[in-house]
Amino acid sequence: GAVVSQHPSWVICKSGTSVKIECRSLDFQATTMFWYRQFPKQSLMLMATSNEGSKATYEQGVEKDKFLINHASLTLSTLTVTSAHPEDSSFYICSVGQGANQPQHFGDGTRLSIL
Amino acid sequence: RKEVEQDPGPFNVPEGATVAFNCTYSNSASQSFFWYRQDCRKEPKLLMSVYSSGNEDGRFTAQLNRASQYISLLIRDSKLSDSATYLCVVNPSGGYNKLIFGAGTRLAVHP
Numbered sequence: 001g002a003v004v005s006q007h008p009s010w011v012i013c014k015s016g017t018s019v020k021i022e023c024r025s026l027d028f029q030a031t032t033m034f035w036y037r038q039f040p041k042q043s044l045m046l047m048a049t050s051n052e053g054s055k056a057t058y059e060q061g062v063e064k065d066k067f068l069i070n071h072a073s074l075t076l077s078t079l080t081v082t083s084a085h086p087e088d089s090s091f092y093i094c095s096v097g098q099g100a101n102q103p104q105h106f107g108d109g110t111r112l113s114i115l
Numbered sequence: 116r117k118e119v120e121q122d123p124g125p126f127n128v129p130e131g132a133t134v135a136f137n138c139t140y141s142n143s144a145s146q147s148f149f150w151y152r153q154d155c156r157k158e159p160k161l162l163m164s165v166y167s168s169g170n171e172d173g174r175f176t177a178q179l180n181r182a183s184q185y186i187s188l189l190i191r192d193s194k195l196s197d198s199a200t201y202l203c204v205v206n207p208s209g210g211y212n213k214l215i216f217g218a219g220t221r222l223a224v225h226p
Contacts, residue, residue: 034213043202043218044159059213093158101147101206104214106158 002028006107023094029074050077121217138203147206
């Protein structure tokens with residue numbers, strides 16, 4: 001499956017800071033990437049679908065002005081959590097799908113802690 | 116009703132045991148199905164896709180019953196390293212559309 005690299009692995013920062021997370025598809029040109037969030041003891045929840053060269057598609061309840069997604073190339077999507085607050089602390093994971101009805105392959109995830 | 120439902124467990128089993136996990140999904144038009152495993156504080160990793168005819172990969176067997184909207188995973192000869200959370204995952208509409216994750220079933224294999 002696709003090899004997906006996510007950076008950084010851990011972020012600890014003060015409330016009000018903006019944090020950028022990068023997701024790279026290392027061996028596959030991905031027109032579509034996905035961003036998920038997982039709170040402790042809960043399932044992964046899709047936040048948005050990142051589309052290369054166009055606007056991301058956000059899931060209901062996800063604030064697009066707070067979670068900025070940029071997918072400027074076929075190998076890189078970024079998620080920026082703007083003015084992060086403690087309630088944004090979570091495990092953020094990106095994934096790449098390699099085709100219709102194919103499984104997605106996940107990056108290592110980013111653990112975000114806002115103090 | 117949740118789109119994908121799993122028994123949360125935990126399932127505590129001894130090494131060598133056979134254990135089965137069940138999953139139901141609500142959208143009868145769902146196109147593709149997967150089992151992932153997730154270790155504590157790690158990303159999900161694909162365990163296997165689930166095909167209509169059923170499929171096996173070593174000690175793991177997956178079954179799909181479209182009529183009942185039911186998916187299962189059987190693990191034979193459990194190993195300590197099988198301890199993890201197993202996620203039932205459904206693509207409700209095919210294509211590149213989103214995956215729906217179950218909440219996961221936790222398995223703990225003990226010596």
